[in-house]
Amino acid sequence: MEFTPSLLALQLVTGIALGAIYALLAIGLSLIFGMLTVVNFAHGAFFMVGAFVGVYFLGVTGNFWFSLVLTPLVVGAIGLVTERFLVRPLYGRGIDYPLLLTFGLGWVLIEAMRVLFGIEGVPSSTPAALRGSVDLGFGYFPKYRLFLIFATALVVLGLWLFLEKTRYGLIVRAGSRDGEICKVLGVDVARVWLMVFGIGTAIAGLSGVLAAPTRAVNPEMGIPVLAESFVVTVVGGMGSLPGAVVAGLLVGVVFAMTSLFAPAYAELSIFVLMAVVLLVRPQGFFGKAGLLG
Amino acid sequence: MRAVYEAIRRHRVAAVLALLLVFPLLMPYHALAINILIFGLFAVGFNLLFGYTGLLSFGHAAFLGVGSYLTGIAMVHGGWSWWWALALGVASAALAGLVIGYLAIRTRGIYFSMVTLALAQIVYYVFYKAERWTGGENGLRGIQVPAVEVMGLRLDFLDPVTKYYVIFVFVAAALWFVSRLLASPFGAVIEAVRENEKRAAACGYDVARTKLLVFVVSAALCGLAGALRALHLSVVPIDSLHYLQSGQAVMMCLLGGMGTFFGPFVGAAVFLTLEDVVTTVTKHWMAVVGGVFMFFVLFFPAGIWGTFIKRMERAVRA
Amino acid sequence: MSGLPILEVEKVSKRFGRFVALNEVTARFEAKKLSAIIGPNGAGKSTFFNVVSGAFPPSEGRLKFQGRDITGLAQHEFARIGIAKSFQITNVFQQLSAHENVRVAAQMRASRYNLLTPRAALRDLSDKASALLERVGLGALQHRPAADLAHGQQRALEVAMALASDPVLLLMDEPTAGMSPEETRVMMDLIVALAAERTVILVEHKMKLVMGICERLLVLHHGEFLAEGTPDEIRANDEVRRVYLGQG
Numbered sequence: 001m002e003f004t005p006s007l008l009a010l011q012l013v014t015g016i017a018l019g020a021i022y023a024l025l026a027i028g029l030s031l032i033f034g035m036l037t038v039v040n041f042a043h044g045a046f047f048m049v050g051a052f053v054g055v056y057f058l059g060v061t062g063n064f065w066f067s068l069v070l071t072p073l074v075v076g077a078i079g080l081v082t083e084r085f086l087v088r089p090l091y092g093r094g095i096d097y098p099l100l101l102t103f104g105l106g107w108v109l110i111e112a113m114r115v116l117f118g119i120e121g122v123p124s125s126t127p128a129a130l131r132g133s134v135d136l137g138f139g140y141f142p143k144y145r146l147f148l149i150f151a152t153a154l155v156v157l158g159l160w161l162f163l164e165k166t167r168y169g170l171i172v173r174a175g176s177r178d179g180e181i182c183k184v185l186g187v188d189v190a191r192v193w194l195m196v197f198g199i200g201t202a203i204a205g206l207s208g209v210l211a212a213p214t215r216a217v218n219p220e221m222g223i224p225v226l227a228e229s230f231v232v233t234v235v236g237g238m239g240s241l242p243g244a245v246v247a248g249l250l251v252g253v254v255f256a257m258t259s260l261f262a263p264a265y266a267e268l269s270i271f272v273l274m275a276v277v278l279l280v281r282p283q284g285f286f287g288k289a290g291l292l293g
Numbered sequence: 294m295r296a297v298y299e300a301i302r303r304h305r306v307a308a309v310l311a312l313l314l315v316f317p318l319l320m321p322y323h324a325l326a327i328n329i330l331i332f333g334l335f336a337v338g339f340n341l342l343f344g345y346t347g348l349l350s351f352g353h354a355a356f357l358g359v360g361s362y363l364t365g366i367a368m369v370h371g372g373w374s375w376w377w378a379l380a381l382g383v384a385s386a387a388l389a390g391l392v393i394g395y396l397a398i399r400t401r402g403i404y405f406s407m408v409t410l411a412l413a414q415i416v417y418y419v420f421y422k423a424e425r426w427t428g429g430e431n432g433l434r435g436i437q438v439p440a441v442e443v444m445g446l447r448l449d450f451l452d453p454v455t456k457y458y459v460i461f462v463f464v465a466a467a468l469w470f471v472s473r474l475l476a477s478p479f480g481a482v483i484e485a486v487r488e489n490e491k492r493a494a495a496c497g498y499d500v501a502r503t504k505l506l507v508f509v510v511s512a513a514l515c516g517l518a519g520a521l522r523a524l525h526l527s528v529v530p531i532d533s534l535h536y537l538q539s540g541q542a543v544m545m546c547l548l549g550g551m552g553t554f555f556g557p558f559v560g561a562a563v564f565l566t567l568e569d570v571v572t573t574v575t576k577h578w579m580a581v582v583g584g585v586f587m588f589f590v591l592f593f594p595a596g597i598w599g600t601f602i603k604r605m606e607r608a609v610r611a
Numbered sequence: 612m613s614g615l616p617i618l619e620v621e622k623v624s625k626r627f628g629r630f631v632a633l634n635e636v637t638a639r640f641e642a643k644k645l646s647a648i649i650g651p652n653g654a655g656k657s658t659f660f661n662v663v664s665g666a667f668p669p670s671e672g673r674l675k676f677q678g679r680d681i682t683g684l685a686q687h688e689f690a691r692i693g694i695a696k697s698f699q700i701t702n703v704f705q706q707l708s709a710h711e712n713v714r715v716a717a718q719m720r721a722s723r724y725n726l727l728t729p730r731a732a733l734r735d736l737s738d739k740a741s742a743l744l745e746r747v748g749l750g751a752l753q754h755r756p757a758a759d760l761a762h763g764q765q766r767a768l769e770v771a772m773a774l775a776s777d778p779v780l781l782l783m784d785e786p787t788a789g790m791s792p793e794e795t796r797v798m799m800d801l802i803v804a805l806a807a808e809r810t811v812i813l814v815e816h817k818m819k820l821v822m823g824i825c826e827r828l829l830v831l832h833h834g835e836f837l838a839e840g841t842p843d844e845i846r847a848n849d850e851v852r853r854v855y856l857g858q859g
Contacts, residue, residue: 039403041351089591095403096349100547101590103540107583115577227414227536230407238404264422271415275396278408282399478722478730481715488704495664495702497690497719497776506724 003260006138011260012253013136017145019252020152021211025225026232026244027159028203034239035172035196038087038098044226045109046201050075050208051217052113055124064127068151068209075205076198083197088190106226113219121218148210155206156245163241172196224267231274237287247285298605305554306472310465313558316457323453325569327460329562331522332545334464336557337471338514339542344551345475346507347487349406351539352393352413356386356512358534359416360519365433365529366426375438379463379520386516387509389416394508398501410536417534433529450524460521467514472554474510483507515542544586550599559598615678617642617780617810618663623672625658632658634834635672640827642779645806647813647821650831651854657699659831660784660814664696665689676780690719695778697769699785699814703757709768710753714740716775743771747801763794770801780810787820799824818855822846830854 025047032040040046053074057067082105090097126144133140163169171187208222215221228251236247251270258269277284301308313330320326339353364382367373373381393412400408420427427433441448441459448455474480485493486503494500523529532538541564549560564582571581593600616639625633632655640646650656662669668683675681676692689696704712717739718730730736744753747767752760757768766786773781786802787795803824805811815821821828822842829839830851838848845851 033403037403039407041406086587086591093594096406097590097594099349099403099406100543101587103543104583104586104590107540107579108587111577111580111583115580223537224414227411230411234400234404234408234411238407268415268418268422271411271418274408274411275415278396278399473729474726476729476731477727478718478725478733481711481718481730482723484707485704485715488706489702491686492698492702492704494686495690495696495698496716496772497687498723499685499687503723510726 008257008260010136010139010141011256013141013149014145015253015256016249017148017214017252018256019249020148021207021248022228022232022252023245023248024152024155024203024207024210025229026236026248027156027241028200028207029229029233030236030239030241030244031172031203032197032200033233034241036087036091036098036193037095038102038197040197040200040204041099041103041226042082042106042109043102043201043204043229044222044224045106046075046079046204046222047208047211047225048217048219048222049078049109049113050205051124051212051221052117052122052208053205054209054212055122055217056117058127064129068206071209072202072206075208076202079201080194080198082201083194087197088193106222110219110222117219119219121216121221124212124215124217126213144213148214151210155203159241168195228270231270233284234274235277235284237284240284240286243284243286295609298609306469309468309555309558313461313464317454323457325565327453327457327525328565329558330457330460330464331518331525332541332565333558333561334467334521335515335518336542336545336549336561337468338511338518340546340551340557341471341474341514342507342511343543343546344553344556345480345487346483346504348504348508349543350397350409350508350511351406351536351543352397352409352411353511353515353542354534354536354538355389355393355413355416356515357519357522357538357542358420358529359389360386360516361523361529361533362420362427362433362519364520364523365436368437369433369435370426375441375524379517379524382520382523383513383516386519387513389516390509390512391505394505394512398504398508410539413534413536413539417531417536420534421531427529427531430531432531433523434527436523436527436529438524438527456525460525463517463521467517471514475554479503479506544582546596547594548586548589548596550596550602553596553599553602556596556598556602560596563597615642616640616675617677618812619673619675620663621673621675623659623662623669623674625655625662625667626670632834633662633669636831636834636836638829638836638839640810640812642810643806644826645803645811645813645824646827646829647815647825648829648831649815649818649821650837652816653833654816654831655834656814656816656831657784658834660696660699660782663812664694664782664784690776690778693777693779694782695773695776695780696782697766697773697784697786699788701762701765701769703765703768703772705758706756708754709744709749709757709760709771710737710740712757712768713743713753713771713775716740716772717743719776740771740775743774744768746774747771748797763790763798766790766794766798767801770798770805774805778809780812781805782812782814784814785816786813787815787817795820 029040029043032038050071054067054071057070058064061067086101087098090101130144130147132143134143134146163173171192232247232251235251236243254273255266255270259266317323317326335357342348342350360382363385364378367378367381368375396412397405397408421429438450441450448459450456450459482498482503485498486500490500545560545564546557548563549558550556568578572578595603618640620636620638622635622637623633624635648656648659661667665684665686673680673682676694714736717736721733721736741753744750747770749764749767752764757765760768787798790798799820802811813821825842828842828845830837830845832854837854838845838851
């Protein structure tokens with residue numbers, strides 16, 4: 001294969017599209033961790049549920065935009081229930097317990113999808129409005145993947161506006177596990193944590209419905225995704241939203257470029273990247289030294 | 294009752310071994326008993342790091358798998374005898390523990406769980422890709438151990454009961470070692486690190502090095518479990534290395550009782566028996582085990598054995 | 612000042628982001644003297660304590676112990692070279708018994724990586740722990756879990772643990788924090804007794820407590836040393852009085 005500049009450029013954009021999904025996943029994880037100090041081991045499962053729910057709504061309504069809006073709401077609702085009844089009772093105990101609980105939850109969610117949709121999974125295709133390719137100048141690129149990049153950018157922008165410009169966002173940014181600052185601001189800490197968990201899982205669900213047309217939708221699809229989200233958060237720095245975005249894009253690009261030159265090692269390459277970051281800068285690119293590393 | 298409990302506590306290794314000695318006679322079928330031995334050891338090895346040192350690793354499948362694969366590879370591709378292959382398996386797992394541990398210990402708390410999972414996935418992918426050596430997706434096959442020669446005696450390894458007792462010897466040695474370690478000065482250091490790292494450092498203990506040493510020992514024990522598993526199954530499935538397998542160790546430990554000597558064994562026994570029973574009734578095993586696990590996390594975090602011990606301790610002190 | 616200083620702090624600064632907690636502080640501490648760092652809240656006393664006890668390294672400057680440069684040494688090295696500390700916020704092994712707390716602190720000198728011999732065999736460590744606990748008044752309570760001890764008793768446990776490593780230099784951060792007047796008196800008596808055997812440096816914000824017993828005081832204010840000298844000299848110092856007016 002000839003590695004022309006346009007081929008490389010196309011692969012780069014492919015990497016960015018893949019990275020967009022990673023960035024969304026990492027953002028959801030980091031939000032939940034930053035606010036609740038909980039690592040959501042069901043994150044890959046929520047992603048998977050989002051994909052299934054998205055395909056389901058698309059099938060039922062025939063409208064991709066409906067499904068794009070409804071899916072995060074549904075997945076976020078599952079997240080709200082999870083936090084309220086399963087995670088909340090565990091805050092008083094050691095930091096490992098919510099993690100352990102979400103791990104068990106992941107198994108239940110996987111099986112639930114098998115029951116609801118079958119063990120083979122469901123077929124997923126690109127929505128009609130977004131089929132076809134776009135000429136980027138250096139080559140033709142699938143319209144849907146371009147859409148992915150823009151959709152993610154929109155979500156990131158929206159999240160940034162929420163965090164920086166709204167009162168609620170201020171509370172989320174300022175909040176710590178103690179909830180001291182929240183109490184001073186006269187805010188119900190429990191409600192904030194509930195919302196953040198809901199938002200984090202909703203974003204995971206959104207990344208699932210967005211990713212569905214690009215991959216096989218089956219109950220196991222979230223299993224490797226969990227590990228990959230961890231790679232992104234380690235590289236970017238846990239609890240850092242800019243880190244999640246930058247690292248997500250970087251990981252996506254590394255995966256895509258390695259797929260081009262040494263396809264057998266693509267999955268491995270991103271984990272090796274993580275190992276290198278651990279050696280050189282354990283807190284991640286944007287993480288705070290000493291806090292977690 | 295109290296006197297019996299006190300006696301068991303003081304001679305916990307002997308008590309456990311006595312139970313395991315008669316175990317095959319109690320079990321409906323031997324494959325389950327052997328599995329309980331092997332995974333009991335896996336859980337005990339994991340528990341050393343999780344229950345006793347307070348480090349929640351989600352990557353311990355790497356050590357189980359490395360132990361299995363290296364033992365299998367040495368025998369299938371190298372023609373080694375089972376004894377040397379097993380030694381290689383254990384040593385390799387310890388080495389993997391050193392590397393992964395070194396990288397993971399640079400992180401703290403919850404971060405550690407994420408990192409161990411991801412690092413162990415590296416091992417998974419490496420072994421998955423190295424098809425020539427590992428059989429890739431299909432796993433490693435053809436590990437033949439027809440007989441075990443000991444002091445001139447030729448034991449038929451294919452007979453389940455004999456197999457159980459051969460494996461039992463290794464597990465017994467490992468349990469004895471773990472018991473000694475926990476009762477040693479190093480065992481006290483482990484406890485201190487678990488209780489309060491900052492304080493342990495202020496007392497003069499190198500926390501990072503302590504953790505690393507426990508990591509390596511834990512990995513070696515899990516590697517032994519893996520090596521024994523390879524000899525038992527004659528194959529090494531690729532899933533041995535996946536983080537879902539690591540998750541099983543976590544579940545067994547919590548179900549049984551982390552931070553107790555016998556808990557992990559109880560956890561392994563319950564987990565495997567449950568799996569056996571449930572899969573005959575429904576194929577939705579993952580949901581059942583996930584649900585049971587969540588139930589324990591919420592309501593019985595001390596686990597079955599752990600809760601029992603707590604009740605006994607309270608009764609004894611009253 | 613006579614003799615080799617046991618601890619030297621040379622132009623030590625500590626910054627947290629843009630906040631300067633310590634600004635080029637320099638001090639020398641003589642061996643076998645009881646000294647105290649005093650100052651109002653927010654003066655930088657805790658930061659000074661943390662740097663000098665090895666919790667974190669200074670941003671700038673050097674730290675010397677018995678003539679040896681120990682700047683940047685890891686926390687666990689401090690106890691090994693003979694510097695022990697007791698924390699301001701009680702920091703013991705909650706689930707372990709008081710006896711085990713002290714025993715494991717004492718074990719550091721004897722054995723760190725021994726995996727095989729039973730620690731019950733290390734009788735002299737156990738005896739040492741009991742003796743130390745007696746000394747701080749916890750003899751009767753030594754087999755209780757540390758979490759069950761009253762606040763003042765936990766502070767005493769802290770002291771016993773610090774002594775367990777046979778330190779040459781003992782650093783104590785607000786040792787009487789949260790104690791009743793009676794407990795405070797007992798603790799101060801203990802400190803005076805300890806100061807006769809080894810160097811003790813206290814960090815305190817209650818000036819009255821240290822005036823009577825310390826040989827040397829250093830007053831910290833906004834991250835800098837305002838004054839130092841004997842209690843009489845400090846008492847007569849106008850600047851110090853101004854700074855402390857209305858406070859302890």
